[in-house]
Amino acid sequence: MNDPVVRADAVHKSYDGLEVLRGVSMEVGRGEVKVIIGPSGSGKSTLLRCLALLEPVDSGVIYLEETALGGLRERELAAHRSEVGMVFQRFNLFQNMTALANVMCGLVEVRRLKKAEAHERALEFLERVGLRDKAGSYPDELSGGQQQRVAIARALVMRPKAMLFDEPTSALDVELVREVLDVMEGLARDGMTMVVVSHELRFAHHVASSILMMDEGRIIEEAPPEQFFSSPTHERTRRFLALVE
């Protein structure tokens, strides 16, 4: 096992008295892809948001490489956020910007790059997701699959240490899922460290280093895909897999 890029240690998180994460520990090594599955309300998205430093944790620690980010306040977290890329279920592209401007935004505002340099690098990353020709289009003019690919480029262009995906294909029409998964598989092949919340089991089977099953705010099982699918140890996992397949 190599050094973990992102690590959660005994993370607890509650909203309005409801405990969503009840002591979650996990880690992702460099170049690993971890896929998280589990029923809705099991805390998958919350875990991802905590890893993305979008939510302060109540207790426990999030580590980014060797840096402990537990107990930090909102403002202190912000500085570290650009080191982790986040892709959302509903894309969340900035509606008032073209695809190109969306990808440039973080470079110009956060990385303080010159416009010309940001422009060039943004185009390069749009190319990488196969959308260079859509640089001038606004989100409203793109299909869901195209929007999600731009969103991936927007996160990637920051050169994050890890990429987090929160159900990246579940808001997409079936025929658009493939193009997004292709991009993600490409990333995995290139050695990107990834945590993916997804119910695309075939993708998980193909790409994941291991699969994590969450239920009621806990990780109840973690195993490499072969073992996870063929012989899940937990009764809850078996039932869930039966439902999803």
Next chain:
Amino acid sequence: MLATFDSHIFWEALSSRPYWHGALLALELTCLTLVAATVLAFFLALGKLSRFRLLRGVVLVYNWFFRAIPTLLLLLFVWNGLPQLWSVFTGNWYKAFLAAFIALALNEAAYMSEIIRAGLISVDPGQELAARALGMTRAQILRRVIVPQAVRIIIPPTANEFITLLKLTSLASVISLYELLGASTVRGSQDFRYLEAYAAAAVYYLAIVSVLMAIQAQLERRFTWSSTGRRRQRRVVVAPAVPAGPHDAR
């Protein structure tokens, strides 16, 4: 009936200096007031959306007070009452125009703050989330992402506010600021040709509002984000409705 309408007097009034002057004064006062009120209202709106209860309370009291007080009363208070309160306001520098500006801006900010707040909260929370995930600061998120999108929603009710303000400037005639309506009343009473005098004033109001509507259409196109400028416009119909303030009897 129309035979009694003297078009010569009408044209004469229309092109007369007091009308020009009055219209310009009304327009100036409206624009300055709206700009000042919008700036103040932006911070009021942020205050109302703040996590801090005290700040929300301050804005609540402000909006309560300035929406409850009739504009005319506020105008008279600022013009006649302030000099009594502070002797600085008895100076020659304290002009009716300034008093009208202060009163109208304080009043208008209360209305505008609600419009701006509605615009800000109409922006999909996912936009802010994505911006935070990139590591943008709160100020950057407002400037680059939220405000531009809120503006699209804010334009139509703000154009309404402009028109309301334009009409409210006529209240300033009670503190001897002779804007358009004041000028037309003076003109009409000269020879009791009120019909022509008022008709000429109406033409100015129509002209100003026509220009405003053209500008509004331009602005709305400017804040429509698609390269063709069409597709999104149809969508905007389903955009959350912004509660417009009561316009008649401030």
